[in-house]
């Protein structure tokens with residue numbers, strides 16, 4: 001958006017501040033006849049009824065619309081009130097954060113405007129907060145993504161500081177959810193985004209006033225100002241790393257904003273230095289990788305050409321079909337590169353699992369936990385039109401996504417879906433396959449940089465349950481391997497108990513299977529001493545993943 005521009009509601013906007021797309025309307029700036037020239041979009045008009053709407057759970061009261069702009073002045077219909085006095089990206093971000101906290105949304109780091117959920121989000125903001133926002137600009141969408149992902153990642157650290165700055169702990173414990181989210185956003189902007197203090201304070205105070213009440217704005221003002229002062233004098237309160245292991249892990253869990261059990265586990269398995277590196281990696285902004293769809297005849301050079309024409313910076317990858325991008329996903333989405341099946345978003349760590357499978361033309365392969373299908377499609381494209389893949393998954397909706405993607409990539413002829421629980425399917429079928437891939441459900445501890453909310457959704461108990469399931473699924477998958485065939489077990493975890501230990505236990509239960517080194521299938525730096533494939537975020541700058549190749553005896 002240009003610095004001085006016209007919003008969809010025909011009102012002249014003041015310039016953006018460097019750090020914020022917050023807008024304050026200057027009604028004086030545009031003569032009435034000009035403002036009348038363009039009708040408001042439906043989203044604005046649709047707010048007419050909102051003032052009488054009841055606030056949903058989590059929002060304490062109907063918002064104060066005192067600062068709303070009467071659109072009568074702007075040439076709109078009489079009763080329409082549009083609040084254009086808060087920054088849109090913060091309004092959308094705060095609602096998304098509330099929804100994430102209630103488990104009703106995910107932190108989607110890939111921008112969603114392309115599939116219309118950007119518009120849905122705005123509708124939700126309007127219904128929830130009771131004020132209208134215009135359609136989000138690309139820049140706003142990027143800010144929503146940055147703020148939501150960052151605020152979720154740094155939640156523990158931010159809450160520690162917010163609690164320290166409240167007059168008493170009780171004030172923090174009993175804080176209404178919306179107010180807490182606004183404070184988290186303000187703290188994140190000031191501490192991690194380096195948004196100028198005056199802008200972050202002003203904008204979040206305004207948001208609290210509009211979305212809650214003037215008193216809430218005063219409280220946000222007082223706490224954020226305290227924070228600014230502490231930051232300027234370099235005296236932010238932080239826990240000391242001292243005491244026994246547990247106490248140290250607790251302090252680190254606040255400073256690096258991770259659950260205590262994860263910190264303790266990583267220190268135990270990887271040592272303190274590596275644990276700190278891992279947490280730093282998880283807190284950094286992720287890059288994304290794109291895999292070109294060779295099955296439609298595209299090459300990496302074609303993809304690179306398209307990225308160059310979109311002015312999206314890329315880095316080449318160790319894998320022939322991949323490129324990496326740090327920014328520019330919106331341009332990629334808008335240009336239709338995904339929608340047209342030219343490429344797919346896939347991390348190279350997942351691509352290397354396919355290299356471990358090493359699909360060969362003519363083979364029959366069953367992908368036992370296939371959905372949403374990233375590996376299925378890549379395997380199918382490597383079959384060069386000869387061979388067949390069966391994509392099995394317990395989740396029907398995710399299987400549908402897989403088959404839609406297969407159609408988009410021109411691979412549906414080569415893929416057959418099976419909607420089943422692998423444990424039942426393996427007992428019932430007599431069919432055996434050349435290769436069986438079990439990409440098992442796992443903790444996802446290798447992908448925490450891309451899934452900002454995942455660290456808070458995982459408990460230690462989940463790990464124990466997952467390991468039981470992984471053993472059961474391994475036993476079932478092994479029944480589908482033909483004599484002399486190959487079983488590949490993979491996860492997107494870096495946890496030895498979900499990886500190496502599952503394979504050690506499996507080989508003890510199944511002497512008919514022998515471990516085969518992945519040597520020759522993936523580059524040397526990804527091969528462990530035992531012959532497993534392992535990608536490590538801090539070492540390889542990609543997601544963490546694991547795979548083992550097991551060969552079944554011929555009799």
Ligand SMILES: C[S@@+](CC[C@H](N)C(=O)[O-])C[C@H]1O[C@@H](n2cnc3c(N)ncnc32)[C@H](O)[C@@H]1O
Nearest residue numbers: 369370371372373374375393394395421422439
């Ligand atoms: C890690 S995801 C698979 C990701 C997929 N391989 C890809 O690359 O896009 C694990 C999948 O296992 C499926 N799953 C979990 N339990 C299952 C079971 N008992 N039988 C079949 N599929 C199962 C889940 O529905 C989920 O889609």
